[in-house]
Amino acid sequence: MTNHTSPASDADWSERDGHLVLGAMVRTLGSFPSGWRYPGAHNDPSTDPRALKRLALAAEKAGFDYLFLGDWLATDPELEFSDPHLLSRIDSLSTAAYLAAITRRIGLVGTVETAHSEPYATARAAASVDRLSGGRFGLNLTVGADAKVEANFGPPGARAQLDRFEVADEYVTVLRGLWDTWGEDAFTRNVATAAIIDRSRVTPLDHVGPAFEVAGPLNVQRPVQGHVPLVHAGTSRRAQQFAAEQADIYVVAPTSLGDAAEFYHDTKARVEAAGRPASALTIVALVLPIVGETRADAWAVYDRLVELFPVDDGTPEAAKLDLPGNRNIRHLRQVIGLPLVERRFDEAVTPGTASRFTAAGARLVDVVTRRSGRTIGGKRPVTYRHLLVAHLIRSPIVVGSPTDIADHLETWFRASAVDGFNVLNAFLHEQFETFARLVVPELHSRGLVRDDYGATTLRGHLGSPRPPAPLPALAAAIAPTTRTD
Numbered sequence: 401m402t403n404h405t406s407p408a409s410d411a412d413w414s415e416r417d418g419h420l421v422l423g424a425m426v427r428t429l430g431s432f433p434s435g436w437r438y439p440g441a442h443n444d445p446s447t448d449p450r451a452l453k454r455l456a457l458a459a460e461k462a463g464f465d466y467l468f469l470g471d472w473l474a475t476d477p478e479l480e481f482s483d484p485h486l487l488s489r490i491d492s493l494s495t496a497a498y499l500a501a502i503t504r505r506i507g508l509v510g511t512v513e514t515a516h517s518e519p520y521a522t523a524r525a526a527a528s529v530d531r532l533s534g535g536r537f538g539l540n541l542t543v544g545a546d547a548k549v550e551a552n553f554g555p556p557g558a559r560a561q562l563d564r565f566e567v568a569d570e571y572v573t574v575l576r577g578l579w580d581t582w583g584e585d586a587f588t589r590n591v592a593t594a595a596i597i598d599r600s601r602v603t604p605l606d607h608v609g610p611a612f613e614v615a616g617p618l619n620v621q622r623p624v625q626g627h628v629p630l631v632h633a634g635t636s637r638r639a640q641q642f643a644a645e646q647a648d649i650y651v652v653a654p655t656s657l658g659d660a661a662e663f664y665h666d667t668k669a670r671v672e673a674a675g676r677p678a679s680a681l682t683i684v685a686l687v688l689p690i691v692g693e694t695r696a697d698a699w700a701v702y703d704r705l706v707e708l709f710p711v712d713d714g715t716p717e718a719a720k721l722d723l724p725g726n727r728n729i730r731h732l733r734q735v736i737g738l739p740l741v742e743r744r745f746d747e748a749v750t751p752g753t754a755s756r757f758t759a760a761g762a763r764l765v766d767v768v769t770r771r772s773g774r775t776i777g778g779k780r781p782v783t784y785r786h787l788l789v790a791h792l793i794r795s796p797i798v799v800g801s802p803t804d805i806a807d808h809l810e811t812w813f814r815a816s817a818v819d820g821f822n823v824l825n826a827f828l829h830e831q832f833e834t835f836a837r838l839v840v841p842e843l844h845s846r847g848l849v850r851d852d853y854g855a856t857t858l859r860g861h862l863g864s865p866r867p868p869a870p871l872p873a874l875a876a877a878i879a880p881t882t883r884t885d
């Protein structure tokens with residue numbers, strides 16, 4: 401009898417055993433806007449292949465579940481001072497294919513946009529990288545509407561008139577349908593009879609929908625993982641619903657533990673309402689750790705990053721940079737509600753001045769204290785520069801020793817606010833490698849991460865069962881025209 405079960409190891413079917421999932425966000429210029437200026441930081445995109453390789457090997461050695469490769473089908477030189485990592489980066493699927501050959505166990509998540517790609521090409525590319533990596537690929541689908549991207553793809557077609565999430569749902573139907581057009585054992589390779597395939601196991605798709613018409617079958621066999629795991633990131637209700645119904649991993653960016661826990665429970669309820677077990681969706685939050693051997697070391701790294709963040713301090717040098725219009729004392733004044741005409745950026749905020757701040761200003765003081773240990777009236781005082789940076793950089797930054805960072809991750813995980821984290825780095829390589837060398841072992845000693853890869857596929861890392869291929873009889877019933885003798 402034909403075996404239609406997974407060729408993957410038993411471990412790939414196992415539960416995650418209560419471990420938190422760790423993904424590494426790949427941004428070679430780092431995620432702190434001035435990170436690339438830090439002494440010794442990687443800052444040359446022309447040497448990215450080496451940087452990617454070094455990051456991937458460090459992440460794999462530490463046992464990360466996957467590398468996350470974001471993408472954007474546009475660029476904008478005006479992002480120079482706010483998001484330098486978006487200026488130039490190697491296409492995410494090409495990167496995943498490159499890293500597939502370098503790594504052995506870690507998952508590789510690449511990004512495709514549903515509005516400006518064809519599901520046939522995406523199904524093929526994703527199945528290809530999944531095959532090349534032995535079942536480690538994950539596909540992040542973005543469903544955004546972005547004028548800069550649209551400007552790169554000619555006049556909008558009929559698809560642009562449709563609801564973007566309905567298009568995305570149909571896109572997923574086509575992807576999965578195409579991955580199922582090849583049965584598991586379609587390649588019979590019968591040397592004696594000369595039949596290399598069993599044609600009954602290769603079926604067309606014949607999809608005709610509002611957005612796509614795709615005949616199939618796919619021109620590459622079924623992915624190692626059956627269906628490549630799908631990833632989504634988005635904050636709107638529609639994005640949440642799409643993730644609940646379709647995704648295996650959902651990347652979120654909550655601003656507080658309370659919000660995260662509420663969103664987590666709401667999302668898991670939606671997963672169940674969609675007829676899936678709550679564990680089918682792994683919810684991971686972004687986190688940007690700034691770590692040092694000691695808390696004081698970490699504060700020093702954060703202070704240096706703040707100093708390197710260019711602001712308009714009225715000097716001719718700053719004027720030449722053409723900085724965004726919100727990088728000056730005038731802008732800060734609007735936020736904290738006080739005239740600051742004569743203030744210099746590095747002046748300490750006095751207790752008297754702080755007592756007159758707006759609620760928003762008081763919140764910024766809290767952020768500065770949490771990130772840098774600086775206090776109003778303290779030996780290391782809060783400065784106006786620190787306040788402005790806290791206002792402009794809203795990333796989920798956690799600064800501290802390995803114990804501090806592990807405490808934060810553990811608190812969120814144990815509060816059922818997340819299943820894991822997508823870990824950003826302020827700059828490469830020191831910050832990521834310090835996290836891998838010091839924080840991951842701390843998590844391990846607390847029983848929060850496993851000590852080695854128990855599985856060989858991304859699905860295995862997630863504890864997500866591999867969808868079986870439709871049985872030949874069923875496939876034949878669906879598509880009788882494909883029957884051959």
Ligand SMILES: Cc1cc2nc3c(=O)[nH]c(=O)nc-3n(C[C@H](O)[C@H](O)[C@H](O)COP(=O)(O)O)c2cc1C
Pocket residue numbers: 469470471472473511513541542543544545632633634635636638639651652653686
């Ligand atoms: C944490 C996070 C990461 C994201 N990464 C990307 C990305 O790499 N590329 C992209 O085009 N959009 C990215 N997005 C945007 C969303 O994926 C996209 O716009 C989403 O499909 C639509 O959701 P929305 O309705 O919340 O805008 C990201 C969003 C979040 C919250």
